[in-house]
Amino acid sequence: METILPWEGVVEFVTVVEQHSFTAAARKLGMSVAQVSRQVSALEARLATRLLYRTTRTVSVTEAGQQYYQHCRPLLDGLHAAEQALSHTQARPIGHLRLTAPVYYGETVIAPILLRYLRDYPEVSAELNLDNRKVDLVAENFDLGIRLGPMDASSLMLRQLAPRVHHVCASPAYLARYGTPHTLADLRQHACLVGMVEVWRFQDGQQQRDISVSGPLRCSSGVALRTAALQGMGLVQLPDYYLADALASGALVSVLERYTLCDAVWATWPRSRFTPPKVTMLVEYVQAALTRQESCPAAGDDIAGEG
Incomplete structure (x- = not known):
């Protein structure tokens, strides 16, 4: 009997969700649309759960599909990170990046920098969430947050980017x-x-x-x-x-x-033994882009909050 691997269909499903299209997902994965569709259908059959609603024009995610995606995305990122660590390719950023920033600052400052970063590092894809509330990076599976003003003690990593x-x-x-x-x-x-x-x-x-x-x-x-x-x-x-x-x-x-x-502009991200290059290099990229005449204390090294 053929053994079904637990990862089969997961990459295809996550890519369809992020690309909002089977065609775009197939193009990104270097597969045919039919192959992607078969893999996702087989995954749904194995889970006995509909993950996507399909019409001739649109693809949308079911409630169960959204829950499954939230669990799968960090697993795929972890797999990428493990492969990077083992193959000594830490200097090359790859993978999907979830970033959050305040609305106006994100629109006018962070988004243009992020677009340049994605052009310079085409193996990285990104989701930019603009929200003025204090987002819980760990609970909501964000890789990186941009914060403004005084920072409270935290278990997150911090770097001051600019005054x-x-x-x-x-x-x-x-x-x-x-x-x-x-x-x-x-x-x-x-x-x-x-x-x-x-x-x-x-x-x-x-x-x-x-x-x-x-x-x-x-x-x-x-x-x-x-x-x-x-x-x-x-x-x-x-x-x-x-x-x-x-x-x-x-x-x-x-x-x-x-x-x-x-005061200051900060980058903050979850503390980990291995922070993937897609995060560390974006932090450095943003900091370089924000470099200006120092009228405040200079941007510093990474800081681990006291928690």
Whole structure:
């Protein structure tokens, strides 16, 4: 009797899920569409479970299929990692990479870097999840996370990638009409465009200071706050990646620079005896892309959180 290997059909199934198509999966695997379809059908038969819904135009994953995929993806990554370790090919990134980052920073900064990384390393595929919540990397099977701002103690690995500078700025028209603030106390006399917490944080020498502010607009969107500042509605405090173009063009003017707060952009990933090249090289790739004039402490080595 023919022995069925437990891996048969798994690679084909995972590839179909990630490529959203039998045709694309077959192309990626160097197989015919019929071969891929037969392997997936045999896997479903062996499991006695439908994993995919197929129509003439689309492929979608069943609830059972999604659960099975979540278990299979890390197994395939582990197999790739084992093969790399044994064959001494640690310098070559291969495999599928799951990355998460905050929405706006991910869209404007991380996504362009990731696209260049994928072009440079075509044996890597990636899934970029943009989410402003603090994603549990281990529970949700992410290889790497990009985090912004102060980091709590963690059992994850950390690397500081770059400084993040928070500017207070306004349009030239606003400053011409209402004047330029020179001290933190001056903020009480100004219209401040604030996020969902009406507190701005500053660095006053060696001390961080929280200043309560108020104004005509409170909004959870940094893009909307920047637009309001550009229209002369008030002062805004935002990280540098929201403001770089507007500051460079003079559309916004930075004020209170002696109190500028600087924190950091971090890469974080699950601690492991063997971190695959697809992760370590992407971290280095992102860090190199984010290199800028150091107005904060320099990016450092990998750090294991205290947990």
